[in-house]
Amino acid sequence: MTFPAHLFRPVGERIGLFVLDGLGGLPHPEQGQTELEAAHTPNMDALAGRSSLGRVQLLPPGMTPGSGPGHLSLFGIDPLELEFGRGLLEALGSDYALEAGQIAARGNFCTVDGEGLVQDRRAGRPSDEECRRLCAKVTEQVSIDGVSVELIPGKQHRFTWIITAGDLGAQVNDNDPQVTGKSALPFRGQNATSETTAAIATEWLAKAQQCLADEAIANSALLRGFSTRPHVPGFAEKYHLHAAALAVYPMYRGVARLVGMQPRDAGRGLDDQVAAVKAAIAEDFDFIFVHHKDPDTAGHSGDFAAKVAAIEAFDQAIPGFLESGLDVIAITGDHSTPTIMEEHSWHPVPLLVHSKRALPQPEATFGERACMQGDVGTIRGPELMPLLLAHANRLDKFGA
Amino acid sequence: MTFPAHLFRPVGERIGLFVLDGLGGLPHPEQGQTELEAAHTPNMDALAGRSSLGRVQLLPPGMTPGSGPGHLSLFGIDPLELEFGRGLLEALGSDYALEAGQIAARGNFCTVDGEGLVQDRRAGRPSDEECRRLCAKVTEQVSIDGVSVELIPGKQHRFTWIITAGDLGAQVNDNDPQVTGKSALPFRGQNATSETTAAIATEWLAKAQQCLADEAIANSALLRGFSTRPHVPGFAEKYHLHAAALAVYPMYRGVARLVGMQPRDAGRGLDDQVAAVKAAIAEDFDFIFVHHKDPDTAGHSGDFAAKVAAIEAFDQAIPGFLESGLDVIAITGDHSTPTIMEEHSWHPVPLLVHSKRALPQPEATFGERACMQGDVGTIRGPELMPLLLAHANRLDKFGA
Numbered sequence: 001m002t003f004p005a006h007l008f009r010p011v012g013e014r015i016g017l018f019v020l021d022g023l024g025g026l027p028h029p030e031q032g033q034t035e036l037e038a039a040h041t042p043n044m045d046a047l048a049g050r051s052s053l054g055r056v057q058l059l060p061p062g063m064t065p066g067s068g069p070g071h072l073s074l075f076g077i078d079p080l081e082l083e084f085g086r087g088l089l090e091a092l093g094s095d096y097a098l099e100a101g102q103i104a105a106r107g108n109f110c111t112v113d114g115e116g117l118v119q120d121r122r123a124g125r126p127s128d129e130e131c132r133r134l135c136a137k138v139t140e141q142v143s144i145d146g147v148s149v150e151l152i153p154g155k156q157h158r159f160t161w162i163i164t165a166g167d168l169g170a171q172v173n174d175n176d177p178q179v180t181g182k183s184a185l186p187f188r189g190q191n192a193t194s195e196t197t198a199a200i201a202t203e204w205l206a207k208a209q210q211c212l213a214d215e216a217i218a219n220s221a222l223l224r225g226f227s228t229r230p231h232v233p234g235f236a237e238k239y240h241l242h243a244a245a246l247a248v249y250p251m252y253r254g255v256a257r258l259v260g261m262q263p264r265d266a267g268r269g270l271d272d273q274v275a276a277v278k279a280a281i282a283e284d285f286d287f288i289f290v291h292h293k294d295p296d297t298a299g300h301s302g303d304f305a306a307k308v309a310a311i312e313a314f315d316q317a318i319p320g321f322l323e324s325g326l327d328v329i330a331i332t333g334d335h336s337t338p339t340i341m342e343e344h345s346w347h348p349v350p351l352l353v354h355s356k357r358a359l360p361q362p363e364a365t366f367g368e369r370a371c372m373q374g375d376v377g378t379i380r381g382p383e384l385m386p387l388l389l390a391h392a393n394r395l396d397k398f399g400a
Numbered sequence: 401m402t403f404p405a406h407l408f409r410p411v412g413e414r415i416g417l418f419v420l421d422g423l424g425g426l427p428h429p430e431q432g433q434t435e436l437e438a439a440h441t442p443n444m445d446a447l448a449g450r451s452s453l454g455r456v457q458l459l460p461p462g463m464t465p466g467s468g469p470g471h472l473s474l475f476g477i478d479p480l481e482l483e484f485g486r487g488l489l490e491a492l493g494s495d496y497a498l499e500a501g502q503i504a505a506r507g508n509f510c511t512v513d514g515e516g517l518v519q520d521r522r523a524g525r526p527s528d529e530e531c532r533r534l535c536a537k538v539t540e541q542v543s544i545d546g547v548s549v550e551l552i553p554g555k556q557h558r559f560t561w562i563i564t565a566g567d568l569g570a571q572v573n574d575n576d577p578q579v580t581g582k583s584a585l586p587f588r589g590q591n592a593t594s595e596t597t598a599a600i601a602t603e604w605l606a607k608a609q610q611c612l613a614d615e616a617i618a619n620s621a622l623l624r625g626f627s628t629r630p631h632v633p634g635f636a637e638k639y640h641l642h643a644a645a646l647a648v649y650p651m652y653r654g655v656a657r658l659v660g661m662q663p664r665d666a667g668r669g670l671d672d673q674v675a676a677v678k679a680a681i682a683e684d685f686d687f688i689f690v691h692h693k694d695p696d697t698a699g700h701s702g703d704f705a706a707k708v709a710a711i712e713a714f715d716q717a718i719p720g721f722l723e724s725g726l727d728v729i730a731i732t733g734d735h736s737t738p739t740i741m742e743e744h745s746w747h748p749v750p751l752l753v754h755s756k757r758a759l760p761q762p763e764a765t766f767g768e769r770a771c772m773q774g775d776v777g778t779i780r781g782p783e784l785m786p787l788l789l790a791h792a793n794r795l796d797k798f799g800a
Contacts, residue, residue, distance in 0.1 A: 026759055034759075059798055061779050062786030063403065066799035079799060080404070089800050338757070344797050346790045347759060347775075368775075369761060378777045 003386050004398065010240040012394030013327030013355075014281065016288045019074065019252075020314055021067065022296025024336025024349040024368065028304055035295070035304060035339060036350060037367035039311040043318035044331065044352065045365040052358040052391075053366070054376025055348035056332050056384055064346045067296075068092065070334030071255045073381025076239075077232060085170060085227025090160040092254030094152045095263070098229035103168045103197055106225045107151065107161040108176070109134055109218035112209075116183050121176065122157040123218035134218050135159050142207040147200055161223055163204075169194030172201065174224035184222060197226065234260025235287060239389060244280040246273050247291035256289055266291075270313060274320035281325045288326070299337030307339050328355040328392045330384070331366070348378055355391035403786055404798065410640040412794030413727035413755075415687045416677065419474065419652075420714055421467065422696030424736025424749040424768065428704055435695070435704060435739060436750060437767040439711040443718035444731065444752065445765040452758040452791075453766075454776025455748040456732050456784055464746045467696075468492065470734030471655045473781025476639075477632060485570060485627025490560040492654030494552045495663070498629035503568045503597055506625045507551065507561040508576070509534055509618040512609075516583050521576065522557040523618035534618050535559050542607040547600055561623055563604075569594030572601065574624035584622060597626065634660025635687060639789060644680040646673050647691035656689055666691075670713060674720035681725045688726070699737030707739050728792045729754040730784070731766070748778055755791035 025035040058065045058073040059080070068089060069079035087104035091097070098104050109131070111120040126134070135151040142149065152160040171190035177183065187202050189195035201223060212219045235243040237260070245256030246266040253263040264280055266273050273290050280288050294310035321329065333349035350371040359375040372378075379387065389395045425435035458465045458473040459480070468489055469479035487504035491497070498504050509531070511520040526534070535551040542549065552560040571590035577583065587602050589595035601623060612619045635643040637660070645656030646666040653663040662685075666676050673690050680688050694710035721729065733749035750771040759775040772778075779787065789795050 026757065032762060060403065060786065061776075061783045062788075062790035062795060063407065064790065064795065064797035066797050069799035093800075341757060345757065346787075346795070368759060372773070372775055 005238075007396045007398060008238070008240050008389065009394045009396060012286070012389070013392040014286050014288070014325065015241075015328040015388050015392050016277065016290060016321065016326040016330070017074070017388065018290045018314075018321070018329065018331045019071070019292065020295050020311065020331065020333050021291065021293045022299045022335060022337025022344065023311070023333025024338070024345070024347050025299070025307065026336075026338035026340050026345075026347070029340065034368045035299075035307040036311055037369070039308045039315070041312060041315040041366060043315045047318065047329075047354050048352055048360075048364045048366040048370065049362045050358065050360050051352045051354040052360065052376050053364055053371045053374025054351045055371050055374075055378040056351045056381055057348040057378055058335055058381040059346070062346050064344045065335045066344065067251060067334055068255055070381075071252065072259075074332065074334060074384055075255075075259045076382050076385040077259070078382050082230050082232070086225025087160070087227035088230065090154070090158075090225070091152070091162060092258060093251045094154065094160050095250035095253045095257070096152060096160065096162065097254055097257030098162070098227070099164070100229055101166065101168065102162055102164045102229060103170055104227050105161045105223040107159040108222045109157045109159070110220050110222050111217050112184070112220040118177055118180050118182060118184060118220075118222070120217070121180060121222060125156045126218060128153070128155055130218075131156060131159065134212070134215070138208050138211050141211045142204060144200060144203055144207070149204055157218070163197070163200055165196070165200065167193050168197045168228070170197065170226040170228045172198045172226040174222075175201075175205070176222040176224050184220070232258055236260050239287075239385060240394070241287040242285050243287035243289065244283070244285040245289045245291070246276045246280065247289070249291070249293050252291040261289060270317040274317055274324065277321060277324045277326070290321075295333075296337045299339050300342055302339050302342040304339045328353065328388055330354075330388055332384070351376060351384070353388065353391055357391050357393075407796045407798060408638070408640050408789065409794045409796060412686070412789070413792040414681065414725065415641075415728040415788050415792050416690065416721065416724075416726040416730070417474070417687070417788065418690045418721070418729065418731045419471070419692065420695050420711065420731065420733050421691065421693045422699045422735060422737025422744065423711070423733025424738070424745070424747050425699070425707065426736075426738035426740050426745075426747070429740065434768050435699075435707040436711055437769070439708045439715065441712060441715040441766060443715045447718065447729070447754050448752055448760075448764045448766040448770065449762045450758065450760050451752045451754040452760065452776050453764055453771045453774025454751045454753075455771050455774075455778040456751045456781055457748040457778055458735055458781040459746070462746050464744045465735045466744065467651060467734055468655055470781075471652065472659075474732065474734060474784055475655070475659045476782050476785035477659070478782050482630050482632070484630070486625025487560070487627035488630065490554070490558075490625070491552070491562060492658060493651045494554065494560050495650035495653045495657070496552060496560065496562065497654055497657030498562070498627070499564075500629055501566065501568065502562055502564045502629060503570055504627050505561045505601075505623040507559040508622045509557045509559070510620050510622050511617050512584070512620040518577055518580050518582060518584060518622075520617070521580060521622060525556045526618060528553070528555055530618075531556060531559065534612070534615070538608050538611055541611045542604060544600060544603055544607070549604055557618070563597070563600055565596070565600065567593050568597045568628070570597065570626040570628045572598045572626040574622075575601075575605070576622040576624050584620070632658055636660050639687075639785065640794070641687040642685050643687035643689065644683070644685040645689045645691070646676045646680065647689070649691070649693050652691040661689060670717040674717055674724065677721060677724045677726070690721075695733075696737045699739050700742055702739050702742040704739045727755065728788055730788055732784070751776060751779075751784070753788065753791055757791050
């Protein structure tokens with residue numbers, strides 16, 4: 001369901017969206033409480049009794065979101081409607097939001113023998129530092145007329161390959177043969193603009209091989225997942241919001257950039273984020289996305305106590321966030337990461353929306369089972385933004 | 401919404417889907433509890449406190465499903481998207497799943513006079529035994545070159561007419577004039593392959609009339625609802641599940657066959673079904689559908705106590721099912737059959753999903769109103785299968 005664009009007001013109150021990564025959990029097998037229920041969270045519990053509560057379902061029942069789709073869903077985009085190339089994900093993960101006219105691909109340094117057969121698809125897994133050296137060397141020495149080529153180093157053999165030229169298509173095959181002992185595949189484009197991309201990739205690879213000829217191991221490269229920037233309406237265009245992103249980890253800044261948020265320095269964690277929210281408000285941002293990674297990390301480790309502690313640390317920052325001048329405060333997750341599963345799950349995430357237009361249940365606390373009984377019910381991810389805009393008095397009524 | 405096919409894992413845990421036919425009910429006018437709430441179900445109540453609860457809505461609000469559509473919805477197919485010929489329903493009801501290249505129609509034996517005018521559209525409602533004799537006689541004596549014709553006897557004057565030949569269409573009119581004193585209508589096909597079917601039906605009817613010329617009453621036949629097998633992806637193809645069906649009644653085996661389940665001997669009822677689940681697990685089935693008919697039968701009779709007893713009988717079988725080696729146990733209905741209505745109804749059916757990934761409310765019991773408060777919420781029928789697959793660790797996450 002598309003929200004009629006004319007309902008979004010250009011003015012209104014300030015919204016803070018606090019995403020506790022992997023917030024949702026499942027009961028501890030012995031004591032029966034979830035991580036959030038077990039955590040000592042006096043500030044969020046007090047807030048819950050003055051807030052609307054509910055749950056957010058990021059994807060259809062049973063479908064578990066990765067972090068990218070989870071955030072996109074919260075940001076108002078149905079991830080299933082979006083074409084998501086691997087190259088785009090790599091670029092976002094490097095805090096790089098593709099622009100129109102750019103193509104990204106996932107790159108591997110690799111080893112080829114004298115006959116051009118791939119001997120090692122990962123070039124012996126070089127160190128991150130070695131990867132940075134190789135990327136810098138190729139970026140410096142390889143040039144193509146009329147095309148800008150950028151290599152963003154990743155972990156070990158991985159890099160993101162980004163080209164900027166005129167009208168480029170992304171319907172280009174991977175050249176990775178997937179097995180060793182074979183040649184890399186030639187690049188072919190499936191239409192005219194993709195042929196242009198394929199020709200650039202071919203020329204770049206030949207020149208990169210010349211540049212890397214003196215390397216003992218990493219003497220060639222493989223490219224896959226050619227992607228363009230998907231058409232995603234930005235927060236300014238879609239919601240009339242001037243939006244900032246305060247995320248410590250690059251992946252989340254990348255996804256925020258994709259929807260037109262402006263990353264600001266989030267420092268190293270919650271204390272810095274409290275200060276950064278105040279700074280962003282001083283900069284006149286009217287939507288501020290704050291990302292807190294630690295609950296997810298603890299969930300993946302299967303460490304119940306660590307996830308509880310990560311939630312409690314966030315709770316300690318609540319007074320600072322409350323003082324900062326935000327009118328609407330939403331607290332939720334991008335997916336569940338139950339410690340008993342040690343991975344993401346499909347379970348809907350708890351949601352708290354604090355504003356002067358909330359319908360609280362005064363005895364409520366913030367937890368999975370309390371949120372099931374909340375006034376918001378269970379909404380789909382892309383329904384969250386309109387709800388927050390409504391709480392911020394940023395939506396006109398529909399019809400007379 | 402289509403679930404991306406690549407998310408379905410080929411391996412995972414074992415799922416048991418227990419369908420209590422017509423499970424959902426409405427409160428008794430005097431004591432105020434539904435049949436399920438009034439039933440003494442210690443085993444399901446104990447399970448409820450360790451399970452996810454919710455409700456399944458088989459069709460849009462207010463729309464009451466027949467048994468076929470109710471089961472298809474549970475099996476992941478939107479019944480409103482499926483073309484459902486009467487002939488197909490008859491075939492399924494006889495535990496006969498049409499194959500590609502087959503056509504089914506609903507047949508009636510009838511009586512025609514010397515001028516070919518239909519005098520009795522039901523041939524005086526012969527006994528079931530008489531129907532079996534007539535079907536056997538026609539099947540034996542009537543043959544058509546290159547075509548296999550099968551008559552499956554039903555109740556009284558009813559039979560299912562199934563032909564197997566090459567490429568056959570089903571766009572053929574009924575020949576039933578609907579009133580007595582008129583001739584049966586000629587068969588016509590609306591396209592080339594349906595013309596072939598019409599020609600076969602015409603030839604078959606002429607030969608059947610010769611064969612039946614010595615019968616005092618049932619001397620002709622009427623055919624309606626020509627149907628092909630609809631394109632329905634099977635459980636193996638769609639979900640990577642090796643699925644067995646344990647249903648005592650042929651209709652439910654037929655619907656299960658349609659989605660690629662393999663019927664196994666379910667004996668005469670619950671005790672046999674407990675043994676059959678164990679046998680199916682020994683056969684390495686990883687999805688087992690168990691159908692329990694009695695609650696629906698009692699609901700149709702308007703017999704509240706009998707429906708309560710039918711539910712209690714199922715509850716007594718729970719320990720056996722729990723021991724059998726299933727990892728995920730789902731208990732639900734294919735529709736509601738409230739005894740105060742004496743027929744199917746549109747009310748969503750209760751759902752219990754037991755797995756180690758559930759989010760229970762420890763005080764919950766299994767009943768319509770407890771399920772309204774459950775963590776699953778109210779899901780649509782076709783959303784059930786993905787949820788069960790998620791509980792069985794058979795779904796990959798979406799995106800990185």
